Amino acid sequence: MSSRFTRTGLACALGLGLLGAMAGCSGSSSAPPPAATAAQVSVVTLQPENQPITTELSGRTRSRLSAEIRPQVGGIVQQRLFEEGALVKAGQVLYQLDPASYKAAHASAQASVAKAEATVNAARTAARRNAELAKIDAVSQQTNDDSQATLQQAVADLGVARAALDTARINLGFTRITAPIAGRIEASTVTPGALVTAGQTTALTTVQQLDPIYIDVTQSTTDLLRLQRELASGALKSGTDKAEAAVRLVLEDGSAYAHAGRLQFASVTVNEGTGAVTLRVLVPNPERTLLPGMYVRAVLEEGVAEQALLVPQQGVTRTASGDASALVVTPDNKVEQRALKVSRAIGSRWQVTEGLKAGERVIVEGSLKVKAGDTVQPVAATDTAPAATNVATNATTR
Template sequence: MPRWRLATATLLAAGALLGLAACSDKAAQKPAPRGPVQVGVVTLKPERQTVTTELPGRTTAFLSAEIRPQVGGIVQKRLFTEGAQVKAGQVLYQLDASPFEVALGSAQAAQAKARSAVATAQNNARRNAELVKIDAISRQVYDDSQALLAQAQSDLAVATAAVENARINVGYTRIKAPISGRTTTSTVTPGALVTANQTAALTTISQIDPLYVDVTQSTTEVLRLKRDMAQGRFQKMDGGDARITVLLEDGSPYPHPGRLQFSGVNVNPTTGAITLRAVIPNPDGLLMPGMYVRAVLQAGVNEQALLVPQQGVTRDAAGNASVLLVGAENKVERRRIQVGDAVGNRWLATGGIQTGERVLVDGLQRVKVGDTVQPVEVQVQPQGQGPARPQGQGAAPAAPASSAPAAAATPASSAAAR
């Protein structure tokens, strides 16, 4: 065989071998078909949930009294410690009582004079009564003596009232606490001149145990709660007055619950809200009048509440909430829902979802709408107790649900879910 034919045959055989090798490499690089992605789901079940409303409010003293003098004079003593607790009837200030004691003595002297005049008039009237019987005096003289007796008795009553008034004024020089409570700073010092019913208060006493919490609630919220109660979505709390829990300015809960005392009947035309007043025990004096607080009001009980884990809820640019559901054929679908208040790390669903539906809470980044998945039931732990974990010992571990914040839907997860 000629050499050139042998070389050609060799080249053709080598090319065929290279082609077969390339085909084998492509076949080896082709990925095997993937099975359904395993995701974590939570099946919604009705729960008993207390319906609460969180409202802003301010604390107000249960009783408050501004102390003003009822008579004028010079302050001789301050008989209390500023900021201390005082009792009703305790003397707070001592005014100079000398002018009022002199006035009392003068009134008592006038009273004694009037009493003597009454005695004289009584004697004259008694004698004239005997003389008129025997016609020793005229009827006119007898009538005049009776009139003088009545006038003397009236003068005595006026003098007695003047004595009582002077005695009261002497008592007013000892300025007393009308209520029990804690005092503020004193606006006067010994030696200061004060006048009766002056504009500036000497001090203020506030009773802060218990304490009022005045909160405002919009009429929209009031109407919604009344409508939900009328439609049977929740029932009224048992035991009378609604309970109320206070959250302090730093977010910490106040240890003593209170009760709602009354709800206003007039709407503020400026704010469109009504005022509610609660009574809160304050044995430790932790709360002070004027503090800003948040009041959590227990409005009723929802026996069929549906709570959706927050990590399964995403929101669009308009703030609309939606979830990914696993349907009957294990296919992923998106559903827009309505949510209300947050209950720990879950949202209270108010519409768009039903009992028994499976909400995807784990693996949102690995699936999209229409995918067929392998759902694994997980249990969402209460807030602060770690990520969701599969139920049952045979279930494979799901990816941690806490890898993304529960309340925030990241753009990546939303895009993957779509």
Template sequence: MKKKTAARTGAVVAMTVLTIALAACSKQDAAPQGGAKPTVGVVTLKTQPVSLTTELPGRTSAYRIAEVRPQVNGIVLKRTFTEGGNVKANQQLYQIDPALYQATLDSNRAALARAEASVKSAALLAQRYKPLVETRAVSRQTYDDAIAARDQAAADVLSAKAAVDTARINLVYTRVLSPIEGIIGRSSVTEGALVTANQTTALASVQQIDPIYVDVVQSSAQLLRLQDQLAKGLIKRAEGDQAAQVALTLEDGSQFNQQGKLQFSEVTVDQSTGAVTLRAVFPNPDHRLLPGMFVRARLSDGVRDQGLLVPQRGVARSQNGNPTVMLVNAQNKIELREIKTDRAIGSNWLVTDGLKAGDRVVLEGLQTIRPGAEVTANEVAATPAPADQNQAAPAAAAQAR
């Protein structure tokens, strides 16, 4: 019994010694060799003027739209345009049967000639009666009737001229013309169709898309925040043409090759969305933008003179979601600090609180440090240099072998 107890005691002592030895080895492995401090890459912050832009969603709309409708009744004899093609202003699009309107014009011209003949006769009669009434050869009543007949005949001439003008206009309306220059869509009628004046269905639509409108929406809260920053002097308006310039990103992610200008802003907030509509106008010579396309517009808000930019790769998030950075303080020790950011600008965050010029933010070696650790700081570029593709390709080929 004593032998068994002694054996168990020896085993426990041996296991304790082994555990202590393993712990000592692990501590030796974890300790840096020669007591060297971790090396981190940092970037020293400095203030600089930062142009602030806002990216907003929007849609394109035609600069001008004209729905073509007939102004007289009749049968369509022919269509004189190609669907989807370009048309000029006052170019003929349809021909309505003009026979009835030509006959009406001829009849009104004849009525005008008859009225002009009557006015000549009435004027001559009044002229003859004038000396006779002075000698009392004719009565004053007869002379007054002659003057009234002359004036009535003159009025009949004016009425006949108006009828001729109306008939001429109706005859012109049988040639349906394009009111604007642009691209015409599909036709809703064919030859032989009966059309009526001012019908609800348009014969075709013409849209001018060079230039073209881009309507974007901005939240009223964002607008108020911008106005507040301007009032406090945190940012200032961009000067010159830059203040109104707008750039576009298309649906496929490509950049539109033309710069636009902000034309106006609505003064009423949409009650259903809480947003304000802004309208920009863009040149569109290649007709790359079509009405109804979804785009993203970048508008210039202003310039922050003392802007502070921090690379995004140096910013992390705390458990409560706030942005944080690791700093190297004056004692070369790591410090964790919460910051406030306004917006992303390229690969950087615009910081509004928590940092100042001269702070050293850790960009490289974040995995090997913790707050309070003493480190060696080396300045690095804020934007990492891209790998050389000419060297990377042979290395990849060698690995494949």
């Protein structure tokens, strides 16, 4: 009897244990899942700033003054009196031609002048004497008139002789070929012993003034009209008088030129072939780093965009149609998608004209793992806007 009761008690105990386990499993399956962790994203808080708007234009250097040296008289080159590639001064003798024949012509002209002066003196004496004698009817009036005419002719002949002397002196001086301007002189095309002629087409050498130097750049009329519209609408504020604007230069190897230039003028005629106007920049060149014909890029400041909003380019996406948008984190840390209008790229950032306000937070990292409506954990981005070159592209983007 006791044995049967014992077996029955064990069976009841096992049944109660199974029911407790089943109850425990049922309770664990009905518990709510743990909350999902909000994704962490990097954001940039937009702050308005006064942004200089610049345009980078390509151009080539051009010497401010250039003189091709040609002989004004013919002759044999006796000496070359300069070092090729050196700096020369205005008036410095560059070549010496054989002066022998020109010295002889000069001496002959001097003799002709002396002869003409003697003739004038004799004619003047005769004319004075005949004039006195004519007063007392000692000579005829005809004789007096002839002597006066002879004096006038002698004076005229003296003038011709003196002009010939001046010509001979000038030609003799032309045998010393001098530099008309100061500058750097190029290689010589002739050597001593060469025969040169007056007015020949081939220059003996060229002197170019390199300090200061010109840079001619072109700007499209499209960009010019856009700039005028933005200035007229107030989107841009003119920082300086454009006729006196400072210009920074970037050399062909990408390095910055040490000296700033000044904008001299913009041409008033549009090139029909290119649709562009020419801008001329005057640049100091004391080290003679810039040589004529070099390619450079001129960075011209056109104005200042006041209270501009600049968004890092990685925070702006585009649709297949080219429309720009950005993901914005709202004050309650929700993601919101905004349609934007951007005007130009400034360094590594876009200038936004519509769609964003100062103080809003734009996602620049982590946008691929979130979508509009998600709750996120925003963290201030670091090094998201590297130092911009402040060179604004002229292409308007919408």
